[in-house]
Ligand code: SF4
């Protein structure tokens with residue numbers, strides 16, 4: 736008979752949050768527990784060199800209930816949701832959806848964001864879409880630089896894009912711009 740209070744697995748020896756995996760599964764619509772760490776996802780990820788954990792490593796953190804480590808890792812922000820890993824996973828786990836869920840949880844819970852510049856960039860892209868229904872790249876770049884103070888970073892690329900007329904000076908709105916408001920601020924049900 737199992738003695739109460741004694742750890743049954745090595746995971747029980749690590750301070751962990753037993754509800755974390757369930758929360759990640761609910762938000763992502765995936766089952767983190769299916770991952771058996773074959774590392775196929777890590778082999779195909781084009782950005783693995785910039786990540787602190789490989790993609791399956793983040794799933795491992797979720798399996799172990801290591802909430803802080805998962806929500807504060809750089810991998811969830813470096814991931815660009817290219818879906819290369821999701822397509823190759825033998826268990827058909829949508830890893831990109833799990834990364835997305837973890838980003839949402841990190842922001843909602845006020846976790847320390849490992850790549851704050853990337854979060855600011857996400858915010859500026861969304862701001863542009865909400866305002867125009869499409870991205871206005873020049874405004875995104877300028878607002879991003881205003882927020883981060885990194886005025887001279889990638890300046891050469893920006894100038895080249897301007898010279899090749901890849902950056903529109905003035906923004907243009909899509910026809911159904913009024914509907915964008917409903918997407919960003921959905922009316923409450925029953926109202
Ligand atoms: S490819 Fe799928 S099963 Fe394999 S390690 Fe990655 S997430 Fe886990």
Ligand code: SF4
Pocket residue numbers: 779780781782783790813814815816817818819820821830831834
């Ligand atoms: S979706 Fe994210 S984790 Fe998966 S291969 Fe692309 S960048 Fe890497």
